[in-house]
Amino acid sequence: MTSSPAYRPATLLVQGGIERSPFGETAEALYLTSGFVYDDAEQAEATFKGTIDHYQYTRFSNPTVAMLERRLALIEGAEACCATATGMAAVNAALFAQLKAGDRVVASRALFGACHWIVSTLLPRFGIESEFVDGSDLVQWRAALAKPAALVLLETPSNPMLEIVDLRAVAALAHAAGAIVVVDNVFATPLLQKPLQLGADVVVYSCTKHIDGQGRVLGGAVLGTKKWIEETLQPFVRNTGPALSPFNAWLLLKGLETLGLRVEAGCRTAAALADFLALQPGVARVWYPTRADHPQCALAMAQASAGGTVVTFEVAGGKDAAFQVLGALRLVRVSNNLGDSKSLATHPATTTHMKIGVGERARLGITDGVVRLSVGLEDVEDLKDDLGQALATLTGG
Numbered sequence: 001m002t003s004s005p006a007y008r009p010a011t012l013l014v015q016g017g018i019e020r021s022p023f024g025e026t027a028e029a030l031y032l033t034s035g036f037v038y039d040d041a042e043q044a045e046a047t048f049k050g051t052i053d054h055y056q057y058t059r060f061s062n063p064t065v066a067m068l069e070r071r072l073a074l075i076e077g078a079e080a081c082c083a084t085a086t087g088m089a090a091v092n093a094a095l096f097a098q099l100k101a102g103d104r105v106v107a108s109r110a111l112f113g114a115c116h117w118i119v120s121t122l123l124p125r126f127g128i129e130s131e132f133v134d135g136s137d138l139v140q141w142r143a144a145l146a147k148p149a150a151l152v153l154l155e156t157p158s159n160p161m162l163e164i165v166d167l168r169a170v171a172a173l174a175h176a177a178g179a180i181v182v183v184d185n186v187f188a189t190p191l192l193q194k195p196l197q198l199g200a201d202v203v204v205y206s207c208t209k210h211i212d213g214q215g216r217v218l219g220g221a222v223l224g225t226k227k228w229i230e231e232t233l234q235p236f237v238r239n240t241g242p243a244l245s246p247f248n249a250w251l252l253l254k255g256l257e258t259l260g261l262r263v264e265a266g267c268r269t270a271a272a273l274a275d276f277l278a279l280q281p282g283v284a285r286v287w288y289p290t291r292a293d294h295p296q297c298a299l300a301m302a303q304a305s306a307g308g309t310v311v312t313f314e315v316a317g318g319k320d321a322a323f324q325v326l327g328a329l330r331l332v333r334v335s336n337n338l339g340d341s342k343s344l345a346t347h348p349a350t351t352t353h354m355k356i357g358v359g360e361r362a363r364l365g366i367t368d369g370v371v372r373l374s375v376g377l378e379d380v381e382d383l384k385d386d387l388g389q390a391l392a393t394l395t396g397g
């Protein structure tokens with residue numbers, strides 16, 4: 001009964017969705033196969049008709065990928081899940097499986113760079129109107145959703161400024177406008193925030209981030225009702241081919257086993273580093289959702305059980321000072337990835353958020369001094385020492 005939804009998250013992370021072969025292997029089996037054989041032509045025909053349950057082709061489904069999908073659905077509390085090759089394949093599928101020419105999409109401005117490009121540039125090419133709002137401003141959501149819409153896309157907490165969108169309020173406005181609500185829940189992970197319980201219809205993940213969490217593979221997932229996944233999403237995914245490799249699914253299953261321990265440790269260290277950074281002379285400002293000085297601290301704490309593993313801070317002195325600090329770090333490495341067991345720092349204005357341009361960065365508050373720190377599993381004191389010595393180079397200390 002390893003797939004009973006009555007189990008608590010820590011149990012589901014390790015045991016959820018396992019289907020053992022007749023050999024009774026302990027670990028999840030890796031079915032590294034592109035296809036499947038049938039006993040006879042009659043069985044092949046029945047498989048294609050859908051009158052029997054038989055694997056057909058790994059672009060459609062695969063036993064290892066199916067174990068990952070079941071485990072993710074159980075953890076999320078979703079009826080169904082579809083795994084994809086990358087997080088962007090998941091976002092793209094969730095949008096294009098649903099939308100058609102003439103539709104209207106409303107999205108929060110503070111989206112992951114590639115998601116922002118899909119909404120601003122790709123959707124309009126297909127005759128889909130798109131409109132951005134400031135995610136934390138319910139007045140703007142209300143105005144944008146006063147007209148009918150097909151879909152709302154948002155990310156909370158957002159990358160990199162950790163802005164919070166009020167999921168319950170936006171979901172209510174979206175549903176009144178006729179829209180389905182798609183939430184990119186990467187920063188919160190499946191453990192800290194449950195968008196489906198707060199009114200969202202669909203949740204997407206980049207499994208590349210905390211779910212793998214060890215810098216090895218790309219992956220993505222879309223979760224929703226059984227009806228929406230099977231009738232709307234699956235035809236798109238099966239026919240267009242963003243399938244997850246069984247090998248990557250197997251690594252992600254192993255990543256999930258330690259997700260709870262890693263996210264808990266990362267959140268604890270991130271909260272401590274946010275408090276530490278706020279006291280450093282070279283730091284102008286710190287953003288962390290559960291700190292009292294975060295403008296939406298109360299909402300952040302009502303919506304999620306912890307602040308997450310990312311801390312954003314502004315170095316006083318702009319780009320030169322930020323680059324000096326990044327250059328002086330020894331333990332924390334400069335990288336645009338996040339959710340890894342290794343602590344990584346990036347300068348969003350010149351990397352992840354370079355392409356959105358000066359004006360859009362200014363609207364989002366991404367100044368040239370902003371540094372995003374993805375907190376890993378190192379000892380918190382070593383991370384404080386490293387950040388402290390790097391910041392001290394600014395004041396000649």
Ligand SMILES: *Cc1c(COP(=O)(O)O)cnc(C)c1O
Pocket residue numbers: 086087088089091112115155159184186187205206207208209218219220
């Ligand atoms: C990384 C990321 C994505 C894209 O995921 P990939 O696995 O890199 O394709 C989408 N949204 C957010 C919030 C992300 O952090």
